Amino acid sequence: MRKIIVGTSWKMHIHSMKEGEKLVEGIYRSVGYVKEVEMFILPTYPMIPMIAKKLETGNIKWGAQNICMMDKGAYTGEVPPLILKELGCSYIEIGHAERRATFGETDKDVHKKVRLSLEYDMIPVVCIGETEEDKREHVGNVRLHTQVLWALNGLPIEEMKKVILAYEPVWAIGKAEAAGAEYVENIHGYVRSIIEKEYGRDVAQAIRIIYGGSVNRDNTNLLTKQENVDGLFVGRFGLNPEDFSQIVKTT
Ligand code: PEP
Numbered sequence: 001m002r003k004i005i006v007g008t009s010w011k012m013h014i015h016s017m018k019e020g021e022k023l024v025e026g027i028y029r030s031v032g033y034v035k036e037v038e039m040f041i042l043p044t045y046p047m048i049p050m051i052a053k054k055l056e057t058g059n060i061k062w063g064a065q066n067i068c069m070m071d072k073g074a075y076t077g078e079v080p081p082l083i084l085k086e087l088g089c090s091y092i093e094i095g096h097a098e099r100r101a102t103f104g105e106t107d108k109d110v111h112k113k114v115r116l117s118l119e120y121d122m123i124p125v126v127c128i129g130e131t132e133e134d135k136r137e138h139v140g141n142v143r144l145h146t147q148v149l150w151a152l153n154g155l156p157i158e159e160m161k162k163v164i165l166a167y168e169p170v171w172a173i174g175k176a177e178a179a180g181a182e183y184v185e186n187i188h189g190y191v192r193s194i195i196e197k198e199y200g201r202d203v204a205q206a207i208r209i210i211y212g213g214s215v216n217r218d219n220t221n222l223l224t225k226q227e228n229v230d231g232l233f234v235g236r237f238g239l240n241p242e243d244f245s246q247i248v249k250t251t
Pocket of ligand 1: 214
C-alpha cells in the first residue's frame with residue numbers, strides 16, 4: 001500500500017525570511033498534525049534551518065530543491081549533501097523542468113544526484129515530464145522512458161523503492177489548468193509499466209508516482225482518486241496556507 005504524499009516547493013518565490021516564517025507557520029497551524037497524508041515543504045537553502053525549527057514537532061517534513069552532484073571539494077557555490085542531511089532534510093527535489101531548461105541539468109546529472117541523495121538517506125523526488133514540443137511530436141513517451149531509466153538504473157532494488165517520481169508535464173506547469181485526470185492516470189500507468197518491465201512488479205508497485213502541474217484545491221480530489229496517482233507536487237498553490245491545507249485535506 002503506497003502512502004499518499006503531498007509536497008510543495010517554494011522555488012524562489014518566497015524571497016525573505018519573514019515571508020517564509022509566516023508561510024510555514026500558517027501551513028503548520030492548518031495541517032501540521034495531519035497523519036493520513038505524508039507532507040513536505042522544500043524552501044530555498046538558507047531557509048532550511050528556520051523551517052526545521054518550525055516543523056520540529058508535527059508531521060510535516062522538509063527538504064531541499066536541489067543537491068550537488070558531488071560529495072565535497074572545490075565546487076564553488078554548491079552545498080554539500082551532508083549538510084542537507086545534518087539540517088534534517090528528508091526529501092530532495094531533483095531534475096525540475098526549470099533546472100533542466102534554465103540550468104542545463106541532464107538526465108546523467110539527475111542520475112548522479114539520485115544516487116547521492118540515497119547515499120545520504122534522503123528521498124529523491126525526481127521530476128519527469130514531456131515538453132509541449134515532445135507532446136506535439138508524439139515523443140512524450142520516449143522522453144519519459146529515458147528519464148525514468150536514467151533516474152533509476154543501477155540502484156539497488158531496496159533503494160529504488162524509496163524514490164518518488166513526480167510526473168510534471170512541462171506544458172502544465174504554471175498554467176490555468178492541470179493536465180486532465182484521465183491523461184495523468186494513463187501516463188502514471190505507463191511509467192509504472194516501464195518500471196515493472198525493467199525492474200519487476202515488486203518495485204513498480206512500491207514506487208510512488210505523484211503529479212505536479214497547476215494542482216489547486218479544485219482539481220486535487222479528481223487527480224488523487226486515480227489508481228496510479230500517489231500524491232501531488234504543488235507549486236503556486238503551496239504559497240498560500242489555505243490552499244495548501246485544502247489540497248492536503250481533499251487528497
Ligand atoms: C512546478 O513548477 O513544479 C509546479 C507544479 O508549479 P505549479 O503548480 O505552479 O504549476
